[in-house]
Amino acid sequence: MDEKEIVSKVCKCVATALGRDEDEVQVEKRLQSDLEAESIDYLDITFQLEKAFGISIDKDELFPQKIFQDEELVRNGVVTEKGLRFLEEKLPYADLGEFKKDPRVTRVPDLFTVGLLVNYVKTKLAAS
Amino acid sequence: MRYVLVDRFLELEAGRRAKSVKCVTTGEGFLGRDDEYPATLVLETILQTGGTVARLVAAPGTRTMLGKVERARFPSSARPGDQILCEVHAILSRPEGTMCRGVATVDGRVVGEAEFMIIYLPEALTPKESPAAREQRRLLWQSLGIPWDGQ
Numbered sequence: 108m109d110e111k112e113i114v115s116k117v118c119k120c121v122a123t124a125l126g127r128d129e130d131e132v133q134v135e136k137r138l139q140s141d142l143e144a145e146s147i148d149y150l151d152i153t154f155q156l157e158k159a160f161g162i163s164i165d166k167d168e169l170f171p172q173k174i175f176q177d178e179e180l181v182r183n184g185v186v187t188e189k190g191l192r193f194l195e196e197k198l199p200y201a202d203l204g205e206f207k208k209d210p211r212v213t214r215v216p217d218l219f220t221v222g223l224l225v226n227y228v229k230t231k232l233a234a235s
Numbered sequence: 236m237r238y239v240l241v242d243r244f245l246e247l248e249a250g251r252r253a254k255s256v257k258c259v260t261t262g263e264g265f266l267g268r269d270d271e272y273p274a275t276l277v278l279e280t281i282l283q284t285g286g287t288v289a290r291l292v293a294a295p296g297t298r299t300m301l302g303k304v305e306r307a308r309f310p311s312s313a314r315p316g317d318q319i320l321c322e323v324h325a326i327l328s329r330p331e332g333t334m335c336r337g338v339a340t341v342d343g344r345v346v347g348e349a350e351f352m353i354i355y356l357p358e359a360l361t362p363k364e365s366p367a368a369r370e371q372r373r374l375l376w377q378s379l380g381i382p383w384d385g386q
Contacts, residue, residue: 126305147302147303147352147354148303150302150329150331150332150352150354151302151303151334151352153329153331154327154329154334154352157327157329158327166329166330166331
């Protein structure tokens with residue numbers, strides 16, 4: 108499956124899960140801030156990706172919740188060094204460059220873009 | 236289910252599918268214009284049927300809740316005297332939840348259909364069920380034809 112096809116299918120998955128028109132979904136769009144995804148939608152996106160690509164996604168693999176719950180990972184609303192390492196480990200396909208300059212935990216949801224999902228799927232398909 | 240909008244389960248496969256019926260009567264108390272049975276209550280019958288399908292495979296220590304409803308449509312209405320036949324299939328399932336598709340018909344005519352997600356939450360995050368409420372639920376499940384799982 109080439110990149111264009113992966114992008115197209117991921118966009119379709121996101122559009123289906125969020126009830127959006129496909130032309131509203133582009134790789135640079137942030138799931139929460141731009142496409143108004145709510146917490147329950149992340150589970151739906153996981154469902155759609157598993158179905159579309161025939162992959163198996165472990166709980167918390169794609170959308171790790173621990174970052175929001177562990178005091179060692181976040182202190183005073185800011186992701187700690189340990190938290191950044193956690194994100195790097197859990198989200199190797201995410202671009203953390205800009206985030207590291209201002210690692211407020213409220214900015215974590217902005218890491219989750221359609222492009223991140225594309226990178227994630229590419230990683231999964233390559234490993235299978 | 237505080238308001239039970241399923242009269243009986245005709246078929247029930249835990250985690251897979253179910254078929255239930257709901258008979259509409261003049262005593263519903265919520266009939267609209269031209270005695271139309273509200274579409275929202277048709278939807279609730281679909282959701283309760285699917286919720287039971289998912290509930291029966293919930294991991295110990297979890298409870299089911301409705302996550303979201305999508306692509307719901309109600310092309311025609313039910314009225315008193317109609318028997319709503321509701322068929323729900325689980326189409327995708329994960330430890331966090333189950334996605335279902337349900338269709339409600341009256342004599343083959345679609346009165347409602349929807350896709351919806353039932354999610355599994357830890358018991359600690361849901362209201363605690365008193366022993367009396369639990370016994371009430373057990374009796375209800377018995378009358379509806381739902382196997383009692385003891386949870």
